[in-house]
Amino acid sequence: MRLLDAVDRAGRVKGRTAILTGLLILAVGSTVQAAANAMARSQDLQWSGVRLLLAHEDPWAVYLGPNGHAAFNMSQFPNYLPILYVLLVPIGWMGLTGAKITWLICNVVFAVASGVLAARFYGLGKWGTFAVACLMLAATPTRMTIGNGQMGLAVLFLWSVSLLSVRLTDGRSAVAGVSYLKFSFAPALFFYLLFRGGVRSVLMSALPNVAATLAVWIWLTGGRDLGEVGRLIFEPLIVSRTGYFPSGGEPNLMDAIQGMMLPFTSTPGWLNHPEIDRVTYPAAMLSCLVLMYFVMRRTANASVQWQVAVMATASYALFKHHDYDSVVLLLPLCYALRLWRSSLAQGVVGSVGFLWYVERIFGRYLAELHWFYYVDFVLVMMVLALTYGLLRYENREVPEWSEVRVTRT
Numbered sequence: 001m002r003l004l005d006a007v008d009r010a011g012r013v014k015g016r017t018a019i020l021t022g023l024l025i026l027a028v029g030s031t032v033q034a035a036a037n038a039m040a041r042s043q044d045l046q047w048s049g050v051r052l053l054l055a056h057e058d059p060w061a062v063y064l065g066p067n068g069h070a071a072f073n074m075s076q077f078p079n080y081l082p083i084l085y086v087l088l089v090p091i092g093w094m095g096l097t098g099a100k101i102t103w104l105i106c107n108v109v110f111a112v113a114s115g116v117l118a119a120r121f122y123g124l125g126k127w128g129t130f131a132v133a134c135l136m137l138a139a140t141p142t143r144m145t146i147g148n149g150q151m152g153l154a155v156l157f158l159w160s161v162s163l164l165s166v167r168l169t170d171g172r173s174a175v176a177g178v179s180y181l182k183f184s185f186a187p188a189l190f191f192y193l194l195f196r197g198g199v200r201s202v203l204m205s206a207l208p209n210v211a212a213t214l215a216v217w218i219w220l221t222g223g224r225d226l227g228e229v230g231r232l233i234f235e236p237l238i239v240s241r242t243g244y245f246p247s248g249g250e251p252n253l254m255d256a257i258q259g260m261m262l263p264f265t266s267t268p269g270w271l272n273h274p275e276i277d278r279v280t281y282p283a284a285m286l287s288c289l290v291l292m293y294f295v296m297r298r299t300a301n302a303s304v305q306w307q308v309a310v311m312a313t314a315s316y317a318l319f320k321h322h323d324y325d326s327v328v329l330l331l332p333l334c335y336a337l338r339l340w341r342s343s344l345a346q347g348v349v350g351s352v353g354f355l356w357y358v359e360r361i362f363g364r365y366l367a368e369l370h371w372f373y374y375v376d377f378v379l380v381m382m383v384l385a386l387t388y389g390l391l392r393y394e395n396r397e398v399p400e401w402s403e404v405r406v407t408r409t
């Protein structure tokens with residue numbers, strides 16, 4: 001019997017080693033391709049805006065002025081809040097090639113660190129952590145984010161270092177608030193902080209953005225004309241509404257509603273439909289508010305692990321995003337992997353797996369099927385619904401999670 005047990009253990013070790021080796025090969029291959037894409041493109045890297053800011057020019061005003069596009073490399077248009085440009089000042093001091101290399105390295109670090117922190121938070125163990133880090137690097141949205149020079153991995157990293165804890169401190173709230181720089185992720189985080197930590201947490205989350213905006217105002221104006229502060233707040237939103245914003249056909253609630261309303265409008269295409277915006281934005285905000293209220297305040301025995309997983313999924317499922325922003329689905333994925341024996345968890349893993357590794361193949365060959373994004377939308381909403389439903393199973397399998405009292409200091 002001992003011999004048979006030893007043989008069985010050896011077989012399991014070999015199988016695990018083979019799987020982890022395969023995942024590592026996929027991760028390395030994907031990262032190499034992402035690096036090549038980043039060096040060739042990085043079209044969304046905000047280097048151009050930082051360079052203008054360092055030259056005492058308002059990058060948002062420049063973009064909104066005559067021939068504003070000409071001042072920006074590729075499509076590096078300034079549709080982010082001022083705090084991002086303050087954080088990227090070191091990149092602005094570099095040449096474009098150096099900036100691409102630096103941000104490429106940062107994004108790889110963000111992806112690996114987020115995978116490790118999330119896997120540890122959800123108790124996946126040593127080998128599970130290694131597997132999650134590889135899965136993260138091999139994912140299509142990670143590769144696209146790195147190649148585009150985008151900010152989704154930075155947001156995920158900020159959430160991982162601030163929210164993956166049973167204690168919500170003022171410092172953690174402030175770090176989480178830095179992620180408001182990509183304001184399509186902001187509503188779900190705002191409601192999460194409001195219902196978990198109260199007004200104090202929300203105020204702390206706003207401090208980094210307030211400080212950065214005032215710093216940019218002083219840098220550009222020398223502290224004169226306080227009215228310019230308001231302009232610095234609203235200019236990024238105006239830039240985003242001039243067309244450099246997710247323009248439709250992505251798997252989220254806002255785009256799904258817009259797609260159903262388009263046949264009844266007089267203007268073709270996805271852009272410039274203010275009458276639709278008056279429906280989609282309130283629908284997404286109200287849905288998020290109600291969902292987060294029930295998650296944070298009305299659900300008995302709710303663990304932080306579950307709350308964060310639902311919040312991350314809602315942030316992607318309800319508001320306009322490009323598909324590469326689905327990197328935040330790392331959190332429900334890790335949550336589901338911890339509870340993988342449940343059929344609900346298997347549904348989450350399967351749905352995220354399709355979105356991360358398979359969907360792009362279908363999208364490439366079915367590009368003419370403009371309705372196909374509804375399939376992805378259904379899968380995203382399944383991730384949200386199944387993750388929500390996993391709490392009951394979690395309370396049976398990992399009762400210690402909900403036994404930890406959620407506190408803030």
